[in-house]
Amino acid sequence: MTLALNQVNTIFLAVALLVLGTFLVRKLGILQKFCIPAPVVGGLLFATLATILKATGVLEITLDTSLQSLFMLTFFTTVGLGASFQLIKLGGKLLVIYWLACGFLALAQNAIGVSLASLFGLHPLIGMMAGAVSMEGGHGAATAFGQTIEAMGIPSALSIGVAAATFGLIAGGLVGGPTVKYLITKYNLKPTETKEEAADVEEKVVPITTNTFFIQVLIITFCMALGTYLGGLFTSATGFVLPGYVGAMFVAVIVRNVIDKFNPNTIDMKSINLISDVTLGLFLSMALMSIKLWEVADLALPLLFIVLVQVIFIVLFGIFILFRMLGKDYDAAVMVAGFTGHGLGATPNAMANMAAVTERFGPSRKAYLIVPIVGAFLIDVFAMPIIITTLNLFK
DSSP states (O other), rough: EEEEOOOOHHHHHHHHHHHHHHHHHHHHHHHTTTTTOHHHHHHHHHHHHHHHHHHHHHHHHEEEOOTTHHHHHHHHHHHTTTOHHHHHHHHHHHHHHHHHHHHHHHHHHHHHHEEEHHHHHHOHHHHTTTTTTTTTHHHHHHHHHHHHHHHTOTHHHHHHHHHHHHHHHHHHHHEEEHHHHHHHHHTTTOOSSSSHHHHHOOOOOOOOOHHHHOOOOOOOOHHHHHHHHHHHHHHHHHHOOOOOOHHHHHHHHHHHHHHHHHTTTTTOOHHHHHHHHHHHHHHHHHHTTTTGGGGGGGGGHHHHHHHHHHHHHHHHIIIIHHHHHHTTSSSHHHHHHHHHHHHHOOOHHHHHHHHHHHHHHHOOOOHHHHHHHIIIIIIHHHHHHHHHHHHOOOO
């Protein structure tokens, strides 16, 4: 028996699973502890159920995920619009060092993934899906590039990327705190400011208006249209695979910084972030609920081994290199916690790691300025070209 859901039914299911995932994350402490995204929870629950129904011969469910690419394109465009280079000035030298370290990490993660995949006799692009795509990139990049690589003829890339991203999220939550506690204890580190000095200044809440919102939609859709067009031209002229969402993201980076030169108030990040959250949620929910879990079963052990090596590498890099590069002080240790979090999963993971450290040992304004800026926005300026170059080297 087959159940075919049309476009409208599929969107409804994606929203329902997103709401279900949000409910479960709020109710189950372990999901909050490891910062597992709500669409991942809901989507994987449905994918598991669909796998069981198919395996037992009860029911096969087919979905119409044709709008998924639109949500994905919109999300990556909003990421680009958040990458204001004026933010670099706020973080100063430490932000640049941290940013460059993230770029090096993307190179190292791809090298680890590709080399270990070759060792296991797997296609190098499968290894890339357990590299920077799913580690630094998280579920968003894993889903997007997974679809691109599957379209190139590599089966199960999406399922592997999602599995690796999930393992990475959990690992990032597990090792971040102990790593920083080791540094703080070994070097007897103390915060340089009190909680009162580090308290955030309360910002005036500006409501979102219809006019403001549609100006942001206009900017986003312009970047999407121009970026996909230029990306297509670039691919046709060079033969170099450049997914449309990457072109849109980099056009958005340019547009954001040009607009900032003339009228910095044009971009309303509150509206942009709202659109980003909605489109990412729907994009991930639709992608995860449609993955074929049975395709990744045979690769479970190689995948776990690759992720384990990634975890060991980032811990050693954080302790012996990044900590020293950032000044060997308390702020540097807290930034290592953030680096471990988003280097293996996502920015919320990084923030959760830093919150756990600062709640116990004391505040760090530098870490809370630098890590979110790089982890949420600037990191993709380095990571995306590295991922795309790796993809084209082994396609």
